[in-house]
Structure formats: structure tokens, C-alpha cells
Amino acid sequence: MSGEKQDFFDNPDNIRKMLRVFYGLCAALFAADFVIHRHTEFRWEGLPGFYPIYGFVGCVVLVFAAKWMRTFLMRPEDYYDRRELADFDAADSGEPTEEDPTIYLDGGQDRG
């Protein structure tokens, strides 16, 4: 990054500040449940913190389930192409089919 203009999100301080504001908003929204009266139609809906907990737990479950699905659904990127495009000239397809499978980007952690 040296020599380049430092952009907003390159500065870890900015991100830390933004996250702090975000956590504050989350806490305020959670607290609002105890202050604001909501009209409810579903029996669990009236519990304080139902929506925040449902949203948080739902997403965590979603991500873990999806990671688990990867263990049996994931195939190499050229899984179909190897056979289906056997007749096509590699130059004709115009898209790279071989990728280094060890490239991990942000959030990097091995799939488990």
C-alpha cells in the first residue's frame, strides 16, 4: 500500500470505529424491545429479543450448515467442463478452467 493513497477501508482504525458504531446500534435495537410496545400475532414473537436472536442464530446455523454442505457438494471448478467441453477448443471457451485450488481470500480458513 506504500506510495498509494490510503483508502477509507484500508485503515484498521476506521473499520474499528465503524464496528463500534454498529455494535452500539445492535445494542440499542435489542434494548428497544424492552421499551417499545410491539403488537404481536405469533406466540413467540412477543418474547423480548425474539427477532434479534432469531436473526443471529438463524444466520450462524445457515453458515455452518452451508459449510457442512461443502464437504459433499464441492467439486473442482472444471468438474463439468472437463467432460462437456472436451469437444471445444480451450481457446474457444475463452475462460480459464484451471485454478489453483489453494487460493483462499478474505475470511480465509480451511473448510472444515
Add this chain to the structure above:
Amino acid sequence: MVEVAPFIPFFLAAGLGLFLRGWARGLLFIAVPVLGLANLWQLGASVPGLEFGHYTILDFNLLLFKADRLSLLFGYLFHIAALLSVIYALHVRDTLQQVASMLYAGSALGAVFAGDLITLFIFWELLALTSVFLVWARRNGRAYMAGLRYFTLHILSGLLLLGGVIFYSQAHDTLAIGQIGLDGSLFENPAGWLIFLAFGIKCAFPFFHGWLIDAYPESTPTGTVFLSAFTTKVAVYGLARAFPGTELLVYIGATMACFPIFYAVIENDLRRVLAYSLINQLGFMVVGIGIGTSLAINGAVAHAFNDVIFKGLLFMSMGAVLHVTGKINGSELGGLYKKMPKTTVLCIIGAASISAFPLFSGFVSKSMVMSAAIKNGYDGVWLILLFASAGVFHHAGIKIPYFAFFAHDAKLPAREPPVNMLIAMTIAAALCLTIGIYPQALYSLLPYEMSYTPYDVTHVLTQLQLLFFSALAFVWLNLRHLYPPELPSVNLDVDWLYRRLVPDIMRAGFTRLFALDNRLRQAALSGVERLVEGIASHHRAEGVMARNWLTGSMVAGVVLLLGVYLILGWF
């Protein structure tokens, strides 16, 4: 007043487009949806229940144009979608793609205003026929194969529809489009089930959704924007027209809303992520149609309206990324906000709309479906939809902008996309905000009269809580490095069945068949060989047929013959 069916200008423009070039073609293609919208507005403002264009084929009285509030809403929507997509594609110099997209938009309008099932069938097939060229327009091997699969499934959908229409015509006097319903089993009501299945394929019902996630991401950056707007929404219109209140649809819709989000979390191709979230949004519409109350139907069609615009916006922003960088996989992108700030902001507006943030368009329509679900006692379905709402924010709302524009800086050479792309995205973003802030504009066009206010304290608060805490989950998982990384990969889905399993079974079957055939040939050949061998062996030297006959035995034969004559002469 001249009555022009809305599809005609599009077809005429496509014909002219073959001969025009450059700015003339662009101007014509922009003018058509604008003037068409004015034409439709005038038609809609005249008499309620307007119809014209009667014609007769094989004793059937057919109707080219029939409008009511439901079809008019979709008509307006398709004009807006066509206008946005055409502006977005203005820089494209590809006659095939541009002409096909006009024909495609026209076919969708024809299908929505079709007054009878045969006219619907014709436009149904035209939709498949014209849209496949948008997939093939990418002009590479993957797009070609995906297009073939797409085309096969859509022709199958058309054939099912035709079969349904034939059964329907036997049971009914008229082919006019109306409530068909699913009463009775397949054998009691084949027309209903066949038509339902035909709509289901186009609507990407679970197990029939393979074509969508297979073909849409293989199209060109501009082609996908067209594709995402029309085909599935025509199917939603068909379901709303023919199968409102069918309870089965509630459960199909809940499944559609739920399962794609798991795939979307681990999918690498960002346009494929959007294709999955397209199915997820269709799920909300299908649930609404299945519930069938006026609020639910209104919610479903309003959500269809909003979805075309915000999903279009998201596909446009990802198309812009693909157009500029040539890459679309999350594993290769990142950090683009520095070089594409306008696209980033526009993408975030689309992401906020699809996530149903208050003041964005998704909020005012999704909450109608949710309210309808809970009012009609579908508690479990409501919980699933709530989960799906949190999930869609997770993958379409956060993942798309995050991995494309932020995340790890991939340092790709990039710049803002062409100005026409930015204009189209800006219009779409403005529409998202307008509808979100002033929903009455959309509500006044809905099929049923109703008084519904999306903005009350409960709705806004609960929705914000849901979204903020899903975002919190994303932040937490990402900071703890638990979030699944973007990997160059292919995830198996139902298309594996006809791309791998069936070909493999067929290949194994053919191998066995060839082996059997080989054995039979071998057996027959060796049989013939033995026969030839046997015959030859009699003729060879020392063979029975090759022996010399002695003169004496010849004489003995002649004597025997003469003797027989003598005896015969005696009598």
C-alpha cells in the same frame, strides 16, 4: 383510438433492428418501451376489462389482448424492465443479442396479455426460443452447453403446457384464461396438473430450478439482466392467474425461499449467487399466491414488481464488474470500491432493497406476504420465511457487495463502467428508493383494493432487529474466521442429475449394450464360420464330395437303371 397489442411494437422494432446500426438502433430500442408504456397506460385507463384482437384457429376463438389490473401491473413492469435493460445494453454492438432481447421482451408482454391458453402457449414457446439466444450470445462452450440444457427444459415446459391445454379443451367449452386450480388427482384433472407443472418449470420450482442457476450466469453481462426480468415473472403471473389459493404452493414457495440461501453462501460465481437469490425471492411470491387472500396476492405481485427492479439492479452491478474486470468469481474479486465507487453505492442500494431494509422497495412488499402468512395461520411457513429473510440479507445483502467491492483487495485494474450502464443502474436505484419511501404509488396499481401500511413501529423495529443481528452474525463469523471462504469450485445441484448422473448411466448402459452386441456378433460370426468350415470340409481333398467315382460303380448304376426299365416294360 388505435388499439395496439403491447408486444407488436417490440416485434416490429426487432425487425427494424436487423437493418439499423449504432445510435439509430439504440434510439429506436429506447423509444419502444417508452412509447409502449404510454400506449399501455392509455389502454389501461380506458375501460376495465379491456380486450381486443379476436381471431379463430381450428374452431377455437382466441384472444390476443385481454387486460385487467393484474396483467396491467405486469405489463407496466415489463416495459420498465425492458427500458432499464435496453439502456444498460446500449453500448453493446451485437445484432443477435439486441434483436433477441427485443423479441424476448415482446414475448413476455404477449404472454401476460394473452386472453386464452393457446395464445399463451405460443408466447410461452417464443419466450424460450428468443431467450436462449441471450445465453448463446456469450459465444463460448459453457454458454453453448448451458443454453442447450436451458432450451430443452423450456421446450419441455411448453409441451407440458400444450398437453394441459389439450386436456383443458376437452373438459371445458372455452380456452379463456382464468382460475384452473389443482382440484383432484392427476387422473381426474390432468389439465390442471400439466399446466401447473409447465408453470412450475418456468417458475423454477425445487427440482426444476437447475436451468436457472445453470444458464443465467453463463449469459453476457447485459443478457442476464434481460433474462432475470421476464421468464420467471411470466410464470409468477401465470400462477397468480390460474392457481391462486392453491395450498401446495405455500409449501413449494417456502422450500424455494429456504434452500437456495444455503447454496448462495458457498457459491463462488457472484452472478450465480444472485440466481440463487432469485429463486429465494420467487419463493416469497409463490407463498403469497398459495395463500391466495387479496393481501397475499397483492404482496406477491408487488414483490414481483420490486424484485425485477432490485434484482435487475444487482445483476447490472455484477454485470458491470464482469464487464470491467472480466471476472465474476468472489475468489478473484475484492477492493473494487476504490475504483468503482458509483457502482458500489448503486449495488448497495440494490442489496438494501432485496434485504428489505425500511425505506427500500423490498420492505414494502415482503412484509405484505409475511403479514398474510401469519394472518392465515401458517406459523411454520412464517418462521421459514423469516429465516429466509435473514438469509437473503446474509448472501445477497452482505456477501455480494462485500466480496466484490470490499474484502481482500485483489488489485484488479478497473474503472467505472460505461455511462449508459451507470444511468440504467441509477434509474433502477431511484425506483427502489421511490417505491420504498412512497409505496402508495405501487399499491395503487395492485390488483386488489386494500389499506395496508408497511411503516408502523412494529414492522420497522422488528425488521431492523432481524437485519442488524444477521449482519452481526456475519461480522462475528468473519472476525473469527469461521465464514466459509470463497473457493474456486462448483457445487453440485439438481443439474448434476442430467449433466452427470443420466449421462453416466447412459454411458454405462451403452457400454453394456455394445458389449452384448459384440458378443452376439461374435457368436453369429463363429456360427457362420463353422457352417462354411463344415461345407468346405466335404469338398476338400478326401472330402465326401471330392472323392472320385469308380467306372465300375457307374456301369453298375446304369445296369440297375436298365433293369428297372425292363421290369417296368414287362407289365
